[in-house]
Amino acid sequence: MKTSHVWLTAYALGLAGMLVQCQESSEPSPPSANQASEPDLGSREEAATTETADPTPPPPQAPNKPATTTPKKAPEDKGPRPVVPPQSVIDADPVAALISTVKSAPTFLFVVEADGTEAVAAALKEAEVPFENLPKRKNIAYRFQKVIPHLRKHDSLWMVYSTSDQRTLDELRNHPMNDHRTDLRHRFGDLLLVKVANEIPEGSRIPRKIGLEKLDSKPGSTTNLQFTKDGETLFIASRRGLIHFVSMKDDASGLVLKLPSFRRDGEGVNVGGESGLVGMTLHPQFETNPKLYTYYNWMTSDRTRTGVISEWTVEISEAPKSYVAGNERKLLVLEQEDDTHNAGQLVFGPSDGYLYIGVGDGLIGGYAKPAPPRELRAPPHLLRGKVLRIDVDSRVEGKEYGIPDDNPFVNHEEIPPETWAWGFRNPWRMAFTPDGRLIAGDIGEDTNEEITFVRKGKHHGWPYIEGANERLPYPYEPSTLEPTLLAYGRELGMSVIAGFVYTSEEISWLTGKYVFADYLTGRLWAIDLPAPGEERSLAESDLQDLGRWPILFTTFAQDPQGNLYVSDPTGTLYRLREPIEGEEETIGATETMDVALMRAMFEAEQEVDERPELQDAEITLGKMLYEDPRLSSNGQVSCATCHPLNGYGQDGRRVSVNAAGNAGTRNTPTTFNAHRQFKQFWDCRAATVEELVSKTLLDEHGLESADQVAQILTGVPEYQQAFAKAYPNSDSPVTADNTSRAIGAFVRQLTTRSRWDDFLDGDNNALTTEEKRGLSLFISTGCVSCHRYRTVGGSAAHKLGLMAAWQGEDEGMAAVSGQASQKYYFKVSPLLNVGQTAPYFHDGSEDSLAESIRFMARTQLAAELTEDQVQSMVTFLEALTGEPPAILD
Secondary structure, three states, rough: OOOOOOOOOOHHHHHOOOOOOOOOOOOOOOOOOOOOOOOOOOHHHHHHHHHHHHOOOOOOOOOOOOOOOOOOOOOOOOOOOOOOOEEEOOOOOOOHHHHHHHHHHHOOOOOOOOOOOOHHHHHHHHHOOOEEEEEEOOOOHHHHHHHHHHHHOOOOEEEEEEEEOHHHHHHHHHHHHHHHHEEEEEEEEEEEEEEOOOOOOOOOOOOOOEEEEEEEOOOOOEEEEEEEOOEEEEEEEEOOOOOEEEEEOOOOOEEEOOOOOOOOOOEOOOOOOOOEEEEEOOOOOOOOOOOEEEEEEEEEEOOOEEEEEEEEEEEEEEEEEEEEEEEEEEEEEEEOOOOOEEEEHHHHOOOOOOEEEOOOOOOOOOOOOOOOOOEEEEOOOOOOOOOOEEEEOOOOOOOOOOOOOOOOOOOOOOOOOOOEEEEOOOEEEEEEOOOOOOEEEOOOOOOOOEEEOOOOOOOOOOEEEEEEEEEEOOOOHHHHHHHOOEEEEOOOOOOOOEEEEOOOOOHHHHHEEEEEEEOOOEEEEEEEEOOOOOOOOOOHHHHHEEOOOOOOOEEEEEEOOOEEEEEOOOOOOEEEEEOOOOOOOOOOOOOOHHHHHHHHOOOOOOOOOOOOOOOOHHHHHHHHHHHHOOOOOOOOHHHHHOOOOOOOOOOOOOOEEEOOEEOOOOOOOOOOOOOHHOOOOOOOOOOOHHHHHHHHHHHHHOOHHHHHHHHHHHHOOHHHHHHHHHHOOOOOOOOOHOOOOOHHHHOOOOOEEOOHHHHHHOOOOOOOOHHHHHHHHHHHHHHHHHOOOOOOOOEEEEEEEOOHHHHHHHHEEEHHHOOHHHEEEEEEOOOOHHHHHHOOOOOOOOOOOHHHHHHHHHHHEEEEEEHHHHHHHHHHHHOHHHHHHHHHH
């Protein structure tokens, strides 16, 4: 596997919520009597001082659940930090003063919504100051899923919130963000403005006990890594439903499996929330029994959700090397009602050969005091909140798998026989130790993250106990409760990622230690495991700090030599090794990705509504109608007026002009390749090109009704014959519906083909070296997360302003649906012929392709591109220009 410097920058950030627990809202705690009126959000030194002055009583201990938290350790001496005390600002208008301060020292701004901040948001919008709201209806953990990634990619940001928002202030003092530095604090009446600086920028020289060697990247959010037993091949699973293989000894790589993505009118892998392809492993005897196992979240058009554990037969070839998974056998289908807390780990027992499956509680039901009609999360009778154990090599009646006789709940009245252990919230990752013990990392709710041994038949606490904190009285026999191996609190992290015991000799001092990570804080730790049979829990003081990185770790892997690997949501793979003195990470995609990999990212044509019954007579009629200005209120505007066939189907204006001569608010999209998109219009209000035509004739061409369309055409003699020929089985062929069908039939012929298609069809030389480099950058920067398939877009709608606040009068899909959640959502434009279809964006606000690339990188991906990178992408995108459709010859 070749080492490269490909850095898939910000795809992770748009998906940052995948692993982090989506906590449910709870009532804010009343402030303590001796709580300071002004929050302390300064350095760790300041926080420690505040805690000493205002001690918090220890949480109540659960039965048979030893305490695992210890007093906070003294902060490391990181040198002096510039901390400016809060400054009182006297001004008749505090909001105006706040805006003036932000404008004079610009950086990214978050507004924590609370009573009193509505005026701030309105004033910021009026002053055209970009910002992003952190909704008050969301809990603190959810909000800071957005804040922390910004700090990872930038030096600093502003936060403004109300001093009356006691819940936010309490949480801020204890949140991992306290590990960042607060440089400036300003008070404006009841508003507090805080500037938070990143203490762990990329390339920092903060001492780390280990190094991370960056290896090749694979597109998509990595969820699982699995080596073959000989260590020569690595399988990589992506949340988006892709599995690739990579050879560790040569350049061989390829696509193993591609699951269909969910479509509104169909079904497929659901990647909302924490869903997707969340689990993958190989059969223990893969070399002789080539089977691959997956756990993916599936959704149908009626929004029915299921978790599917499947077995796939893998065909292996040697020349050239390839692995192709097929012949799916669905072993188990789990009921799901939400997109979160799915867990997903699949792992075979090293001694028994059975498959262990981690399943989360599904976020269904109240987490503290369940109230009717909501059930307690993961009730005993459901396959939720459990680790399951099944035999994939046998079957019992009515099931696609066997149930081992020694499973602890065989013949139990209530608990399913597949259950090995229960009482979990979201056991995202788990693995066996060399001595055969199973360790899981259970992602916590709002107080603790847990590392725990998964014990046969034991209850592991949730939802009654989280770490050492009792939430509800434990209703079962105390001896059935498994003590937590280790719990750490919110001052250290949020979202534990379980790892492996390091068994390699390369980092000799690490050999034999268990290594794991925290997703949100980018920390790696090691602990010494207690000996088998030694029943004791570890404390935070037992954590051995390996370092902290601006990386969102998602999963671990271990090769047969015992070396450990970690990956992140961008698809980047790292290998743990000894650190190199003075080492700094190099950012930037300087090498071109594997051609086969790049091709696999785009070669598929997305599924859309096709009309295979099109006839030549109908297409000919459609072309006549497309160019006929009589289909307008003023008799001067045709489809070709705004979508000229000699201009790549687009008029080049900033916004469209209707038949009444009024300028609209949106740019005219091209009709070339329009039928290959999942929806039509920028706001996705039409499903097909035929529906687009129907709406356009009334909305843009100014015709009053469908009857008027038919009336106009009935009065034209040549159309009588043309409609009769196109629709011979119709008694009254000249109708508005047939008009839309005919124009749609013609538009479906406006397909272009370019060297891009030749490349996707196997011609490696169809693109130049520089175009391939631009394509590699397009992928590695994260553009491919939205611009997918052969059309390089047009397959989904996304929010404009995902990573940098964007505001405008046009609210996109929300203007049609009325749903606030769809505000600023627009269809992702396909990029075929993009070099010929300026100006760009829904409002036609940008004429330059280069500037458009810069804007999208900043706004959607939080990425700043160099001039060379921008020009390289421009070169690639211009290669998407195709020959005019054959029908126009």
